Amino acid sequence: MNYTIPITKVEQSKIDALDFDNIPLGTTFTDHMFICDYENGAWVNPRIIPMGMIPTHPAAMALHYGQAIFEGMKAYKDTQGEPMLFRPEQNAKRLNTSADRMGMPNFPEDLFVEGLKELVSLEHNWIPPQQGSALYLRPFMYADEPFIGMRAATSYKFIIMASPAGPFFSKRIKLWAEKQFIRAAHGGTGEAKAAGNYAAAIRPTELAKAKGYDQVLWLDAHEHKYIQEVGTMNIFFKINGEFITPELDGSVLHGITRASVIDLLRSMGYKVTEQKITLDQIREASNKGTLEEAFGTGTAVGIAYIQEIGLEGETIHVSDESPVGLKVNDTLNAIKTGQIEDTFGWMLKTRKELA
Ligand SMILES: *Cc1c(COP(=O)(O)O)cnc(C)c1O
Numbered sequence: 510m511n512y513t514i515p516i517t518k519v520e521q522s523k524i525d526a527l528d529f530d531n532i533p534l535g536t537t538f539t540d541h542m543f544i545c546d547y548e549n550g551a552w553v554n555p556r557i558i559p560m561g562m563i564p565t566h567p568a569a570m571a572l573h574y575g576q577a578i579f580e581g582m583k584a585y586k587d588t589q590g591e592p593m594l595f596r597p598e599q600n601a602k603r604l605n606t607s608a609d610r611m612g613m614p615n616f617p618e619d620l621f622v623e624g625l626k627e628l629v630s631l632e633h634n635w636i637p638p639q640q641g642s643a644l645y646l647r648p649f650m651y652a653d654e655p656f657i658g659m660r661a662a663t664s665y666k667f668i669i670m671a672s673p674a675g676p677f678f679s680k681r682i683k684l685w686a687e688k689q690f691i692r693a694a695h696g697g698t699g700e701a702k703a704a705g706n707y708a709a710a711i712r713p714t715e716l717a718k719a720k721g722y723d724q725v726l727w728l729d730a731h732e733h734k735y736i737q738e739v740g741t742m743n744i745f746f747k748i749n750g751e752f753i754t755p756e757l758d759g760s761v762l763h764g765i766t767r768a769s770v771i772d773l774l775r776s777m778g779y780k781v782t783e784q785k786i787t788l789d790q791i792r793e794a795s796n797k798g799t800l801e802e803a804f805g806t807g808t809a810v811g812i813a814y815i816q817e818i819g820l821e822g823e824t825i826h827v828s829d830e831s832p833v834g835l836k837v838n839d840t841l842n843a844i845k846t847g848q849i850e851d852t853f854g855w856m857l858k859t860r861k862e863l864a
Contacts, residue, residue: 512620514543514627516557529637532675539632539644539671543624547614547665555620557628560670566655570662577704578607579649581808582765583674584629584636584859587847592633592644594857595845597622599765604648606763607701612661613650621648624669626859632671633859641676641842645809651704679838681829682805682813684726684739685717686788686820693737693760694730700759707741714740724805726818728788729760736786742805742813743767745774745781746791747833749799756783766806766841772853773837788825791818795825803827804834812838 519540527537538560545555571577580600585593601621608615625646629636636644648669652662690713693699698706710725717725724740736755738744743764745754752774755761774781794800803815814831817824843849844856 512555512623514555514557514624516541516627516631517559519559524634527635527673529639529642529673532637532642532673534674535672537673539635539673541628541631542671543628543669545616545620545624545667547667549663550614552614552616552620552667555624557624557631563666563668565653568655568657569651569653570656571651571653571704573657574652574659574662575703575705575708576611576613576652576662576665577649578604578611578613578651578702579647579704580604580702582625582646582648583643583808583845584625584646584671585643585845585847586633586636586638587856589847591847592629592636592859593845593847594622594625594629594859596765596769596855597625597857599768600648603702603763603765604650607703608650610698610701611703613652614665616650616667622857624648626857628669628671629859635671635673637673637675639676640846641678643674643845645672645674646670647672677810679810679812679814679835681816681831682723682739683721683816684724684818685720685722686726686818687713687717687728688733688820689713690725691730691733692725692727695759697730697760699737700757700762702762710741720819722819724813726788734787734789736788736791737761739805739813739815742807742810744805744815745770745803745834746786746794746800747802748794750779750801752779752781753786754781754783755786758785764806766808766811769841769853769855770806770812770837773840774833776852777833777836779833788818788820791827792825795827800827802831802834804831811841
């Protein structure tokens with residue numbers, strides 16, 4: 510479908526106030542946002558307007574019943590300075606998978622991509638030029654109907670915000686294997702990128718940090734035995750020259766970085782198997798010396814190398830180096846910034862309207 514997305518521009522851009530060499534994390538937003546309303550069973554009035562406050566009724570259902578979902582992705586500049594999106598249609602699809610689980614309406618996938626392209630091309634000056642930097646994009650949907658009662662809302666907003674992000678340096682992390690709290694249970698909302706999943710992870714993450722760890726290693730809800738994810742990343746292990754990652758069993762978020770890393774590793778000649786992985790299996794590999802690498806994958810950080818896994822009274826040593834993880838990270842970044850050929854067809858150009 511062809512959409513017209515009217516643009517109301519700000520009178521004065523805030524971009525001059527931004528020091529691109531010191532971008533504060535998550536607090537700077539570009540001049541504009543994309544917004545669309547769901548009313549009477551249809552998405553109407555897609556538009557780009559100045560970034561600003563949205564009046565919210567205190568009874569807005571998202572605030573009470575948690576119908577709120579989001580996506581996270583980044584726009585990069587290629588070697589010609591052209592803004593590029595990484596697999597945006599995958600985010601569009603996943604948003605609707607989340608919407609289905611949370612009883613929310615689907616958002617047209619072509620309008621999702623069109624809105625991103627329009628916003629990114631309007632805000633292309635906000636994409637930081639530094640190597641490793643990007644424009645973080647946050648599409649999200651929430652119920653804004655003022656109503657007290659248990660049912661799906663009838664009105665929603667879909668919004669895309671953009672926030673410049675400084676270079677992220679992959680670092681080595683230590684994980685706390687969590688046996689008391691869980692992230693996702695069978696039949697729950699683990700596969701949805703739902704706001705509530707994050708709310709439930711905040712306290713366990715704080716406790717893990719207080720013990721000196723960087724992230725929580727989430728285990729299955731039933732036996733606390735099977736590995737699901739790390740923090741807000743998917744997880745890979747290299748054992749005896751082969752990679753394994755937890756299978757998508759309904760409790761694991763379908764990471765787009767995860768899917769891309771599987772493709773990249775296979776293209777590099779590695780065997781990658783999606784399977785159930787127990788903490789015992791990882792401990793055994795570590796003891797035998799066959800555990801070669803482990804890393805988390807996600808849009809925000811790319812790849813985070815795992816050094817050790819801590820649990821009550823025990824530390825499982827993973828590895829001090831992650832050569833394959835590093836190579837995958839470099840390759841992924843080179844594809845995203847057009848430094849090597851995009852043989853997978855992952856990158857999408859946004860229209861370029863150089864101001
Ligand atoms: C978003 C997210 C990921 C990573 O997904 P990407 O598409 O790779 O950014 C992994 N786990 C959880 C729980 C997430 O919310």
